[in-house]
Amino acid sequence: MISAVLFLENIISNAINTLYQISDEKVQIQTTRPEFEGDYTFVTFNLTKKTKLSPERLGDQIGSHIQIHNEFISSFNVVKGFLNISLSNAYWLNYFSEIKSYKQFGIAKHNSSGKTIMLEYSSPNTNKPLHLGHIRNNLLGFSVAKILEANGHHVIKVNLVNDRGIHICKSMLAWKKFANGQTPQSTGLKGDSFVGKYYVEFDKLYKSQITQLISEGNSKEEAEKNAPAIKEAQQMLQEWETGNEDVIALWKTMNAWVYEGFKETYKMLGVNFDKIYYESNTYLLGKEVVNYGLSKNIFYKKENGSVAINLTNDGLDEKIVLRSDGTSVYITQDLGTAIERFKEFPNLSQLIYTVGNEQDYHFKVLFKILQKLGYEQANECYHLSYGMVELPEGKMKSREGTVVDADDLIAEMIITAKQTTQELGKISDFNSDEAQQLYKTIGLGALKYFILKVDPKKKMLFNPKESIDFNGHTGPFIQYTHARICSILKKANYINNNIVLNAETYQLHSCEKNLIKHIYTFENALTEAAKEYNPAIIANYCYDLAKLYNRFYHEVNILKEENTSIKLLRLDLSNLCGSVIKNAMALLGIEVPEKM
Secondary structure, X not given: OOOHHHHHHHHHHHHHHHHHOOOOOOOOEEEOOOOOOOOEEEEOHHHHHHHOOOHHHHHHHHHHHHHHHOOOEEEEEEEOOXXXXXXXXXXXXXXXXXHOOOOOOOOOOOOOOOOEEEEEOOOOEOOOOOEHHHHHHHHHHHHHHHHHHHOOOEEEEEEEEEOOOHHHHHHHHHHHHHOOOOOHHHHXXXXXXXXXXXXXXXXXXXXXXXXXXXXXXXXXXXXXHHOHHHHHHHHHHHHHHOOOHHHHHHHHHHHHHHHHHHHHHHHHHOOOOOEEEEHHHHHHHHHHXXXXXXXXXXXXXXXXXXXXXXXXXXXXXXXXXXXXXXXXXXXXXXXXHHHHHXXXXXXXXXXXXXXXXXXXXXXXXXXXXXXXXXXXXXXXXXXXXXXXXXXXXXXXXXXXXXXXXXXXXXXXXXXXXHHHHHHHOOOOOOOHHHHHHHHHHHHHHXXXXXXXXXXXXXXXXXXXXXXXXXXXXXXXXXXXXXXXXXXXXXXXXXXXOOOOXXXXXXOOOHHHHHHHHHHXXXXXXXXXXXXXXXXXXXXXXXXXXXXXXXXXXXXXXXXXXXXXXXXXXXXXXXXXXXXXXXXXXXXXXXXXXXXX
């Protein structure tokens, strides 16, 4: 069946040609605003000059013409040149009959776009466990990848692990000073949490030394620069880059501890990667890029021996690409990694970086340098920037140990889900294993939905208790709606049927029509979510669909409907709603249970 928008574009174009002999008018259709009656709206203002008619007169004439000449137009109204059109009962019944049995509605329906997109997300440091900020990064990246795939793109999900640098050396140095040979195994700590503990210990030592130096008459800047701890860490970094065997051995050991910890967290979050890059393998490529840039006078060497590029003519600043001691900075390794990816995947259509908005400037500089180095692919690089996540207690700081570890938050969400579910008495027919799985499904669903329902560009405040509400704008509310649908279908012994109601004998209830109309808009939501790299569009679509279904559930009879054909239609509609909710929530990485 032709889409409603294309259908209206065609008949309105024909009407304009017939009424005014204008054949080149571009017709654009938009969804009617909720405060007005109608399904779709055509704006007539562009025709006033060509026809010498008022917008209102144009609306009346075009509306009358299409209603007379097409059975699928039931009514129209004109508000200040906005022609609001209502499609007929027959149109929506026919549409529903065509799509009701399509189990994967809106998912994997598209043909391949031919585009290959690399999407980077997670990008953790190996000096600490994943925290709440990483959770938003991982959930956003993974969901955007799923949405792009649903739009027909081939997506390569990648992770760039920041496994080298001064921050790693800080944890290593603190371990040498304070651990007395302890390991994750000997302490019972998860590997990434164990290493993160020593990152915090380094910060304590460093701050105490700064305080001591300031008390001895040094300025704050001098104290921060000359504190013994930071000098030792810088020395360790130089030894790492020159291949000191002992330093390399400790680095490999501690990173291995962290990777085991990351693996557990990724599994719990339900995210994965097609390829993992390590900065320790790519930072030397960046140094090669710097040497090339020097030879082409794109970069220049400063008096202190560091290498920089002047981007002031591009509205940016001077940027250091290599330190005076020869060690690389973030931009160095990012340049090397990007170029390596361009070479490895020559047909890459786009390279997307999922990184917080604190790095907006960094990526402007990165893309500009890649352009100046002659890489046309830089024009297809995109920074998927997102706002920071805060808790009611305020901003988190890794160095001070005030972050909320991802593992702790996930555990808290599952406990909260258990408490809430038990309070509501919704597990009377669950055995122990089923109940534990349900708590996990609800807890993770609440966490993921609460984060993904917010536009990525916005800073957000995460409140664990608020996220688990079976009646609010939450994941559990949508999950419960899906479980309700499954319960209804089970009680009815539902099987898909071929019943088609005649539009002349059955008038859709307003709740039925609103559900069908909303399901119709899923394809548009899916397209828009991919275009904007915004899972919140899908999340809010799901919430609206769940609300509409619950209104339908309360206002019409389903299982108690006496007319068999109408009952079957409502079961078909329930089944389709359940499929759409399940498929749409899967794009957010969220499971929906069949019973709750």
